[in-house]
Amino acid sequence: MQKSKLTLYIFIALILGVATGYIYNIHVIGGLNKQISTADATIKNINIQLATLKDTAGNVKVLNAQKTILVNIRAADDATRDNKLEGFSILRDIFLRLIKMIIGPLVFTTLVVGVAKAGDIKAIGRIGGKTMLWFFSATIVSLFLGMVLVNFFKPGVTMHLPLPDSHLNTGVAQSALSLSGFISHIFPNSFFDAMARNEVLQIVVFSVFFGVGTAAIGQKGEIVIKAMDAFAQVILKVTGYVMWMAPPAVFGAITIVVAKQGLGILSTYAVFMGEFYFSMLILWLIIIFAGFFVLRGRVFTLVNRIKDTMLLAFGTSTSEAAYPNLLLELEQFGCGDKIVSFVLPLGYSFNLDGSMIYMTFASIFLAQAYGIHLTLAHEITMLLILMLTSKGVAGVPRASLVVIAATIGMFNIPEAGLALLIGIDPLLDMGRSATNVLGNAVATAVVSKWEGELAN
8 A cells, every 4th residue: 555545535434434433423322422421410410419428327228229229320331332332343353453463573583683783782772872862851741841830731720620549549550650560560470470461671671681682692682583583574664554453543543533522522621622633733843853963954854754654653543553554664764674673662651741741731731620739849749750660551541630640649639530521532632643653653753863763
């Protein structure tokens, strides 16, 4: 499939997805959406009443019984709605499963070849040091920009929300800040377990060890390198076949979002979404400018090359779906294969610029919505905590919300406030995913340039 045609097909899929989702929202599942909204509102009112009643009040049992009935009805309606959208979810899930099928073997084979060709530990350390320097700088800039712009726009100030019951649950699991948990997430118990769960960071760790060992055995390792290189070429060929599923997947994903949320969600949160996307646009300009400082005019060529890949990440709401195609584009752009195979997998755990800006923007937005004053010291502390808690969770569904849930409690911001974001998170995740792709592409090209591995 030619690149221009792929871009056109994905764009058409986006438009058709919005139109189909709107039709489904109005004519197919409109009644279910209303029932679910009514149940949610009633459950919320019951929770407020329960928070104000004493344990000994006679109405508590009645309210709890009503709540249980409503929760069951809502779950049944939600299941019925999912069944009606099952065909669209299948289109999306097939593509994402195929991509997940590719990522583990692709990361392993390309990284082993890249590390083995690097030749020695010193070269790997040098490349790794430059890579982490860029990642650390990009993370700080993204988090700081989100903090500055949310304080400038103040999107939550006008909401004046009352503090909710502290026992209310949003359904978003928290990711506790734990040194042992972070370390255990980096180092795999089993290579095959890491491959099965697509834990990219753990695969990277094993691949680095395997690649160093391959280089250390000298001429015998050449057989392994050739085999891995051939295997990687096969996986890349398979990637080309898988990309044929990208437009149907985008169509299915967009249809589901619009069918469930409706176009009204755009107007309801228009200000917040507009300010956040404007903030991401500024981040794009900063990333491109930083790339221009090193790559000069070639940074614009790079952005033009990866536009299809960014559009794919936008449409599917996951930068993971863009990984195989991004790897190909970077190599064709001229980045050294050993640099691409080393930097790009690390970037998917350590360099998620779109997710970073969202974390500070959304966390401080929730504080504003509840009228909770955060001092500059509080916000800087939050920034530093988010910098730590965000690493290594890229493979977790709704990863940004998970990290936010783990962090805001430290500043007495109600976790229940995440309910304000859950409804529009898929729409915001589109922009975050595309930004993550841009950030990792520029980072890989810059490190290639620093290492003298960028072909003209």
